[in-house]
Amino acid sequence: MDVPNVPQSGNSESRERATIGKSVVIKGEVSGSEDLYIDGQVEGSIDLRNHSVTVGPSGNVKAGINAKFIMIQGKVDGSLNASDRLDLRKSAVVTGDVTTQRIAIEEGAFLKGKVDIQKEMGKGAAS
Amino acid sequence: MKFFRSSSNQDAPQATAHKLTRRSSGIGEIARILNSQEGLCVLDVGATSANNIQFLTSQGHKNYSEDLLRASLDPALRTKDDAGNAVIDSKKFLDENLVYPNGRFDIVLCWNLPDYMEESLVKPTIDRLWSQMKAGGLLLAFFHTRDAGPDSTCYRYHITGTDMLEMQEIKFAPPGRPASEKQSPRLQRVFNNRHIENLFRDFASIKFFLARDNIREVLVVR
Numbered sequence: 001m002d003v004p005n006v007p008q009s010g011n012s013e014s015r016e017r018a019t020i021g022k023s024v025v026i027k028g029e030v031s032g033s034e035d036l037y038i039d040g041q042v043e044g045s046i047d048l049r050n051h052s053v054t055v056g057p058s059g060n061v062k063a064g065i066n067a068k069f070i071m072i073q074g075k076v077d078g079s080l081n082a083s084d085r086l087d088l089r090k091s092a093v094v095t096g097d098v099t100t101q102r103i104a105i106e107e108g109a110f111l112k113g114k115v116d117i118q119k120e121m122g123k124g125a126a127s
Numbered sequence: 128m129k130f131f132r133s134s135s136n137q138d139a140p141q142a143t144a145h146k147l148t149r150r151s152s153g154i155g156e157i158a159r160i161l162n163s164q165e166g167l168c169v170l171d172v173g174a175t176s177a178n179n180i181q182f183l184t185s186q187g188h189k190n191y192s193e194d195l196l197r198a199s200l201d202p203a204l205r206t207k208d209d210a211g212n213a214v215i216d217s218k219k220f221l222d223e224n225l226v227y228p229n230g231r232f233d234i235v236l237c238w239n240l241p242d243y244m245e246e247s248l249v250k251p252t253i254d255r256l257w258s259q260m261k262a263g264g265l266l267l268a269f270f271h272t273r274d275a276g277p278d279s280t281c282y283r284y285h286i287t288g289t290d291m292l293e294m295q296e297i298k299f300a301p302p303g304r305p306a307s308e309k310q311s312p313r314l315q316r317v318f319n320n321r322h323i324e325n326l327f328r329d330f331a332s333i334k335f336f337l338a339r340d341n342i343r344e345v346l347v348v349r
Contacts, residue, residue: 103181
């Protein structure tokens, strides 16, 4: 898939989407109440618990990501906590532990870390 | 060192998106354990498989995934020895990979990693795995026989919960090359039985299963 299919977090309020472009570098904490598309560099932490985070093909993230939906097409070095769903596309390179309810991994994706699938949001992990 | 098949080789089996299947006595034994116990700690060092993650976690096991073949192709691992020969820095490789406490894993799924990995990394990797497995833990590995040939397809293996494995051909771009130049990893060598026994000499026991597709399955107990 060459065109990013960005997951939406569902409610109408969240249809807005912020974008961190290819030339943007952010160091620090990223939080908010809208979906986020990252094609630049982020170092620190990303917390959008009720929204979606997409790391685009050019995205390079050195941060833990906490969101409802997470889709990775680029590179992430950090833990991923998706309360609903995690998608790793074929170009994804992820180093870090993963916690989610549902996971989809395309052939070619690289994942290095522990995977916990939670049965229900807020309940203990399956492991 | 040649890690990928020649792109001009048109005789090799063609890449397919669909999954092939093969019967595996080794995974059959492991599946019986996975199906009858809970909370096992499983390390999969093959190519990342969503099927395996889903299967293991749905059974209540802890799953760790680490694609060691791809990690071993990191250009940053290339260095030169005192004689100027190109070598891979095994110390750096183990500093960056398989970093877990000793005695963590009940089951390690090696698949065909030893056959496709640079030779200097194989023994250090198996030794590291030995230290990270629990006493009595199981390790499954597949080795090609001499009849397999250097262009034997490298597969990603998917657990089904039975003694049947699903397989998909692995292709990825060599380091520094665009994704459009994906190739299959090349078989690096063929281990004979004595080599395999030496490789796992620190383990408590070793069991061979001979398959009809030029593969020897090896199930070793820590």
